[in-house]
Amino acid sequence: MCGDARTGRGRVRARVLRGLGALLMRPLAAARARAGAHQVIAVVADSGTDASQALHRRLGFTEAGRLRAVGHKHGSRVDTVLFRLPLADGEGSAGVTGAP
Numbered sequence: 001m002c003g004d005a006r007t008g009r010g011r012v013r014a015r016v017l018r019g020l021g022a023l024l025m026r027p028l029a030a031a032r033a034r035a036g037a038h039q040v041i042a043v044v045a046d047s048g049t050d051a052s053q054a055l056h057r058r059l060g061f062t063e064a065g066r067l068r069a070v071g072h073k074h075g076s077r078v079d080t081v082l083f084r085l086p087l088a089d090g091e092g093s094a095g096v097t098g099a100p
Helices: 008-017 020-034 051-058
Strands: 039-046 062-073 076-086
Touching (some): 020 039, 051 076
Antiparallel strands (some): 062 076
């Protein structure tokens, strides 16, 4: 989500961008499946807010692992969380799911 919640302009921008990640991710995953990809891997910074992780989970990604203190954000070391999304590979999943 984009924008600064302390300003009116930021709140408007946040509302406009809400749902953009899902809107972009669905066609991307579908294109990867058509291209023959077995799965999609996402590397997400664990910086204390879980909006990005929640988005990936909502879209059907599952956590596959964690790399401790390998990222750097706002002057601090952060973990990265690995997510995977099987693309119609016989594991009972056929790509991106979830509400926009």
